[in-house]
């Protein structure tokens with residue numbers, strides 16, 4: 418679409434329709450095979466991509482009669498680009514709103530709220546916005562209160578000790594050798610029953626897991642834990658991931674990535690506040706046991722031909738850590754979140770904290786759907802990208818079916 422060449426009536430007409438610029442030199446530098454384009458959103462009238470949503474929201478609300486020019490007050494609880502976009506849209510539409518200096522210049526009234534208070538506190542930016550919304554006639558009322566963010570989950574992974582990492586980086590920089598000269602060459606998710614050395618050991622684990630009374634919480638969490646217990650006790654399902662890194666003359670058997678080891682989901686507070694995340698990794702001793710069993714499996718594997726013939730070295734954790742207690746200590750010191758966050762808009766019943774329904778539609782809306790990793794309600798025994806693609810395909814089918 419070409420840029421307008423005529424005189425525009427208002428700054429809102431200069432929102433969107435921003436240039437697309439070919440970024441060939443970056444694409445070449447990065448070795449990209451596709452076209453790399455940059456969208457120059459700072460050329461929008463308010464200086465950011467947020468102008469688009471501001472314009473759309475204000476015009477839609479106006480069209481629906483929810484915003485009355487000259488009367489309505491728009492309350493925006495952030496002070497970023499969305500605030501500036503809204504200030505601009507409202508200034509042009511002759512409405513007032515909140516924002517600091519830049520916004521005052523555009524005719525906004527600013528109500529300061531204290532930093533660092535919980536987002537659901539009455540004096541927080543959201544609490545004050547809610548109060549003003551009730552006090553001021555013609556304010557826009559919040560329609561939906563959903564559990565966005567509350568069900569965040571992520572798998573955990575064992576990371577390198579910093580000193581070991583630095584050594585490997587140095588080795589690579591100097592000699593182009595070592596762990597950094599190779600990539601993960603094989604991944605496998607295996608059932609927990611394989612991680613334990615014997616059926617008897619696995620049975621002891623299962624008994625402990627199934628009789629665990631500490632796994633409580635909300636109704637949804639209780640259901641989730643019951644489901645996880647059955648899942649972890651099922652010898653046919655995969656639970657723990659193993660990754661191989663083959664380096665120069667060292668076969669490093671990497672770490673179990675415990676896809677289901679965490680039994681407490683993380684917690685996020687309200688989305689507009691700084692997230693208060695309690696990762697709760699390994700708080701439950703069962704989680705630690707699962708990872709220790711995985712590490713012991715790795716050790717057994719490298720002691721078994723053909724790996725043993727290749728003189729594999731397992732040095733993280735070092736062989737000097739022999740007992741289960743030492744390995745548990747290692748696990749507690751070393752586990753970190755892996756790159757698979759999910760479930761911030763979980764597909765669950767609404768009364769159990771779900772955000773989208775089985776058709777990916779956000780509860781309480783007519784046609785708003787999420788199609789990304791956020792809808793996956795429970796950590797998978799897999800890397801999640803392929804599932805995200807499947808969700809997108811499914812969403813496309815649902816939307817197409819609704820229009821046929």
Ligand SMILES: Cc1cc2nc3c(=O)[nH]c(=O)nc-3n(C[C@H](O)[C@H](O)[C@H](O)COP(=O)(O)OP(=O)(O)OC[C@H]3O[C@@H](n4cnc5c(N)ncnc54)[C@H](O)[C@@H]3O)c2cc1C
Pocket residue numbers: 756757758788789790791800801802803805
């Ligand atoms: C380093 C790394 C390695 C990974 N390796 C693997 C792997 O090997 N295999 C695997 O299966 N998975 C892997 N994953 C996980 C996988 O990439 C993610 O699970 C997947 O991309 C999630 O897809 P998504 O669409 O939910 O989110 P994303 O892919 O994160 O997409 C979100 C999009 O929203 C955009 N966005 C965010 N905020 C805004 C906003 N306010 N306005 C407009 N746009 C916005 C972002 O720019 C982004 O394009 C890896 C992840 C990382 C970080």
